[in-house]
Amino acid sequence: MRFRTMTSPHVLGATSVGLVMRRVLYAMVPGITALVWFFGWGVLVNLVLATAVALLAEAALLAARGKPLAPHLNDYSAVVTAWLLAVALPPLAPWWMTVIGVLSAIVVAKHLYGGLGYNPFNPAMIGYVVLLVSFPREMSAWLIPHGLDRPHAMTLLETLRAIFAGGLPERFAPDGLTGATPLDVLRTKLGLGLGVTEIRNSPVFGMVAGSGWEWAASGFLAGGLWLVYTRTAAWQIPAGMLGSLAVISTIFYGIDPQRYAPPWFHLWSGAAIFGAFFIATDPVTASTTPRGRLIYGAGIGLLVYLIRSFGGYPDGVAFAVLLMNIAAPTIDLYTQPRVFGARRG
Amino acid sequence: MSGWFPFHGGLKTVRHKTESNQQPIRSAALPKHVTVPLRQHIGAIAKPVVQVGERVLKGQMIGQPDGYVSAAVHAPTSGVVAAVDQQAVPHPSGLPDWCVTIESDGEDRWIEREPVDYRRLHPSALRNVLRSAGIVGLGGAAFPSAVKLNLSGHCERLDTLILNGAECEPWITCDDRLMRERAAEIIAGLRVMAQLLEPREVLIGIEDDKPEAIAAMAAACAGSGYAVRPVPARYPSGSVKQLVKLLTGKETPVDGLPVDAGVQCFNVATAYTVHRAIDRGEPVLSRIVTVTGHIRQPQNLEVLLGTSVAELIAQSGGYRDGVRRLIMGGPLMGFALHDDRVPVTKATNCILAASAAELAPEQPVMPCIRCGACADACPAELLPQQLYWHARAKEFDKAQDYHLFSCIECGCCSYVCPSRIPLVQYYRYAKNEIWALEKEKEKAELARQRHQARLERLEREKREREAKLRQKAPPRPAATAEKSPIEDAVARAKASAPPPETAVVTDSRDS
Known part of the structure; x- marks a missing residue:
């Protein structure tokens, strides 16, 4: 009977890049929970927006570079980059800032340098620095930590409006909401x-x-x-x-x-x-x-x-x-x- | 003292030992024919000493060791030599090699067997007995044991003789069963080795997941001064350098052998064959093979060398459905066979029929993310991620800077790599390329020397011709001694023209 041959080792441990990256995501959950608690829904909105943009950018760049989509989208590396960046952004950062940051990270810092494993610089930090240098005022406008249970916390709807349409709800004084870290x-x-x-x-x-x-x-x-x-x-x-x-x-x-x-x-x-x-x-x-x-x-x-x-x-x-x-x-x-x-x- | 010195890295793997280690060793049926490779060891291939049609007896030498690093090969059973030719052999390359095929006569008739009283034998004579009994390391490397039983040139006095019963690879249990069932015989062989090497201490290393083997060996050691040392079950504890470290704390030098650190190590099955050769006069004709995996009846068989793997599978109930790969050796370091119609050799410790469930699922290879899991797992303490980088880029000199040749190809790095990169394959490739380059260089150097030698020869011949011409011109006085005095005088007058010294000088230079 004839068989196909392969070189040793013939057994491998149960691990993958996706597993490693997912662990990083799980490990961020407690910290993110605290951020959401003290800084409101904006943290979550940023996370979702950054993740979506990162996956779209990753898919587009993979396609442009002629790489297979499935294995690379399943490796969660783009999601990790998106989360690392999103966590570092002010919770009410306008949507276009998140988009610019994520695109700088995924397109420039990651894929233009050869994609996963080849980038010399941390993509999330490139995205962050691009924003910090370009929009220093917006990047320093952090919310004053209040907690979601406080009566003057922003609702999810107000947060979405602030991020996507700009402008804060009128019931807050401008300096009552954001402040320096x-x-x-x-x-x-x-x-x-x-x-x-x-x-x-x-x-x-x-x-x-x-x-x-x-x-x-x-x-x-x-x-x-x-x-x-x-x-x-x-x-x-x-x-x-x-x-x-x-x-x-x-x-x-x-x-x-x-x-x-x-x-x-x-x-x-x-x-x-x-x-x-x-x-x-x-x-x-x-x-x-x-x-x-x-x-x-x-x-x-x-x-x-x-x-x-x-x-x-x-x-x-x-x-x-x-x-x-x-x-x-x-x-x-x-x-x-x-x-x-x-x-x- | 019963502790151990942990080595860096390694793996805790699924063991899969109980599939085959629950029942005693069985003798495989006498095959109709055996195909015995003449190269079952590291070193020079044995020279065939039988002809087609010749009758041979069981134990008769059919291949004679050729040189110091070589080993004899014997007829595993009695019968008629049917062929001396190239046949399929178990080798990763899949290339055929020289074999002696014997049609069994079914009688299994022995040659005259002569036990040896090793205590009275001179060490070199004793080593010769072992050499002609075809004894090689049965742990897998198949290095001629007689060479390792000679300390000259390595160290004055051996500190430790280690018997390797670790058997760290998953699935393999042939040494486990051998130790459980034939501990006394193993220790008898160990005594012979100890007499040759005169070590300060003798240690037997066995992984602690084999309590029965440990107990049996400890009982057999009673009163001998030899110590059984359980070591933690962690792959690759059975690799020589790692076992030496575990038991003695000594590290084998990068470019050296364990003996350079004062330690020598043999497999338990090798000691068993030493006992057979010395106390019973029987050369290496058979070995224990674990036949396991996706087959109906996994077991350990005592198999005549040269028996076809297909026959062992048949005697173990045959393949179950869905066997995808046939592995000789363990799943981590063994190699995949192209075909099951290849003979068992001295190095065959296990035949593993693997289905998809046993094998690594096929996953896409991802880029290296430099996570360093490989470096954490590497028992040679290398940086596999850097080796990979340089091997891939064909920067072989840089790969050597990162100690490529310290890699023992244990597969730990590939096992833990989240990117599923076949790392070991890259290192083998790099090593082969470097060897090929070196051979190429050697060849070029040889060609250069040959060319130089030719130029020198032509030059010399030219000079000789000229010298001869000159010699012919002035006949020597001695040559003309019997001629007439007149002619003599004429000749002498002529000879005075060219100076005769030149010719003489040329002569002396040529001689």
Whole structure:
């Protein structure tokens, strides 16, 4: 009897790119839930809109490049990019901003560089930076975290109208709805010569790093730890990033606690935790050696601190990630692990 | 001390051991004919020493080892040599190789068997006995054991002799059954090996999912000083370098052998054949083969070498419907057979008939996302994602910078790859390309040397011709000694013209 032949191994584990990407999506659910709770329906509307645009763009580009649609649309990578970007957008961002951001991510950053696995830069962060540079005012107009249960929360319909037609409902005062983020407030007021303790007495700062924000960060931390536990994300990257951010912010806080925010504030505010577990861990654009990942993560943490404290933007995760993306191949080259049987040292 | 030193990576796989390890080893029926490949080992092919039509007895040598790294091949049963020609053999290439085909006479009549008192034998004589008994590693590599039983040139004193009973690949249970049923014989063979190698300690590594085998081997070891060491069931614990690490904590050097780290390792089935050769005077004629998978009656058979795989399947109840692939060896490192009409060899530990349920579903290959799951799983501690990148780009020198040749092709990387990239296939390809390039270089170098030699020869011949011409011109005095004094004087007068030293110098240079 004759048989077809194939090379070994003949059995494979149950895994796929789609599974890996879906895990990332599941892990984002707790954090997203907190965001929806504190910032309203806009977060969900952004997610849905970004996902739809991302899948359409992915399909169009795959078709244009002559690639099979089904396997690539089923790998959920476009959805992950869409979610990462959508979570980073202000909840009432006009619809065209989301569309521009997603198209920059999927069309330019991903497919023009060769598609899944070939992009040197994190697509979601390219989309985010394009928007941040082009529309700085809209990008900083975050909602004041209120909670959906409050009487003055926006309804879903009002949210949809705000996003797609523009204009806020008349029952809200313009400054009663949107406001600066805690990182933004800290930055502006430090510039005015106020001390950290004084600034942090403002209610926007909540318990640790901003009411609402710290809950979202905790949600992303829980999901992120699960990603590390399931080995979907490499532990070295969040460890390196949060570790270096903690170390350097502790040093500066120790030098002058009135000019520099405490480490717990830095760790729990902005996109630090979300970035550490969900953005920096994008394997395609990160370093791939174990030691390299620690260095890569640490580099991001350091850059985040420098941008936040001394740069022109309130948060710096997107820029820090993109800068370290450039460095990843070089880091890999110099951090090859010792192979089995090679002399130690 | 009963702990172990974990190796990096590896896999927890589905075991599929109980399909075949529940019933004792059965002897396969005597086949009508056997086709015995002359190359069942690593090294030079054995030289056939029988002719077509010749009667042979069971155990008679039919292929003689050719060189140091080679092994003898024997008639597995008595009968008549029907052919000495190229036949289909189990090899990934599917290419035929030289075989001796014997029509069995059904009598299975032995040659004179002479047990050896190994304690009185000089080590080199003992190694020769093993060499002519055709003993090779039965774990799968089939490297001639006599070579590994000689320490000279590697290390002064062996620290550890390891007997490999790990059997880490799914489905395979031939060593498990052998250890359960013939532990005393395995230990008897181990004693011979220990006498040759004089190790400081002897360890037997068995995966802890084989409690019966561990118990049987421990009982057989009682009083011998040999220690049975259960190791965690984690593929590829049975790979030599990984087992050495597990049991001793030592790492085999990148470009070296375990013996360079003071450890030597043999399969349990090899020790069993050593016992047969020494204590019973029987060369390697048969082995235990696990016949399993999608067949009616999975089992372990004691099979004469040269028996057709198709016959083993038939004796195991035949294929069930839907067999898609026939694998020789395990599902992770075994190779797929084109045809079941190939003979069992010394390296055949398992025949696995796989249906779609056992095989990996066919999925599209996705781009590498550099997730590093392969690096986490790689027991050689390589970066498979980088190796893949360079192998794909045909950057072979860079692949070698990433230690391509440390890859043991265990398949862990492919197993865990979410993009379903056939990584091992890329590494095999890269290795083959590099070997081909090196051969090409060698050939070119040889051609260059040949050309150089030819030029030198032509030059020399030219010089010789010229020298001879010159010699002819001035006849030597000795040659004319018997001539008349007058002629002699004339000749001497002539000879004074060209200086005779030149000729003499040329002569001496040529001699």
